[in-house]
Amino acid sequence: MTIKATSLLALLAIWGAIIPAVVLQHGSWWALIFAFLATGVVGRSAERRVGLSRVLAVAGIWGGTATAVATNSDTAWISVFAFLATGAACYSIMARDAVLNGLGIATAWGVTGAVAARDESAAWICVFAFLTTGAVANSRWNRLRGLAAVFWWGAAGALMLATKDWYWAAVLAFVLSAASFGFRGFAFPRRFEWDLFERDDDSGSLR
Numbered sequence: 001m002t003i004k005a006t007s008l009l010a011l012l013a014i015w016g017a018i019i020p021a022v023v024l025q026h027g028s029w030w031a032l033i034f035a036f037l038a039t040g041v042v043g044r045s046a047e048r049r050v051g052l053s054r055v056l057a058v059a060g061i062w063g064g065t066a067t068a069v070a071t072n073s074d075t076a077w078i079s080v081f082a083f084l085a086t087g088a089a090c091y092s093i094m095a096r097d098a099v100l101n102g103l104g105i106a107t108a109w110g111v112t113g114a115v116a117a118r119d120e121s122a123a124w125i126c127v128f129a130f131l132t133t134g135a136v137a138n139s140r141w142n143r144l145r146g147l148a149a150v151f152w153w154g155a156a157g158a159l160m161l162a163t164k165d166w167y168w169a170a171v172l173a174f175v176l177s178a179a180s181f182g183f184r185g186f187a188f189p190r191r192f193e194w195d196l197f198e199r200d201d202d203s204g205s206l207r
Helices: 005-024 031-043 051-071 078-090 099-118 120-137 144-163 169-179
Strands: none
Touching: 005 031, 005 051, 005 078, 031 051, 031 078, 051 078, 051 099, 051 120, 078 099, 078 120, 099 120, 099 144, 099 169, 120 144, 120 169, 144 169
């Protein structure tokens, strides 16, 4: 069996982020359960190229989660949505080289981690980071939606961190990221393919 380098990098991103966080906050140990589940999501495709876009997305998802968890164990529940977001990214139609989309997802989760680390009561914005992940990762024709996510989540993060409030800006960031360039261009996976013993093709996306 051949393990693709990008799949391995995605796995290292998950555990390289969550283990130090749990070491710092022992009470958040159960976040490891969802890191393990996320490992299964990525590991199922270990023989396939997940691509740089998904590596960036997964690294951002778990980096942001770890930032929050390392600060306060009460935010460990974010790992549930981190697991769901990992699945949304890995099983999306996102092209392997759609770097901007990967950066957009990473930005949303980076902002989430920074805000939740400062104020655990704002951890709920991870729900909208997850929704942003699904919207950006499933933009087939418009990779600029990832750039919009970088901008809108960056602006929302600056506002939330500067005011120590205005957490509803995360909702606006999600809506504007998804609505940027219109609501066209979304293409969600429609079926599950049992391909454990088949090699993937050379197409640009992981299907």
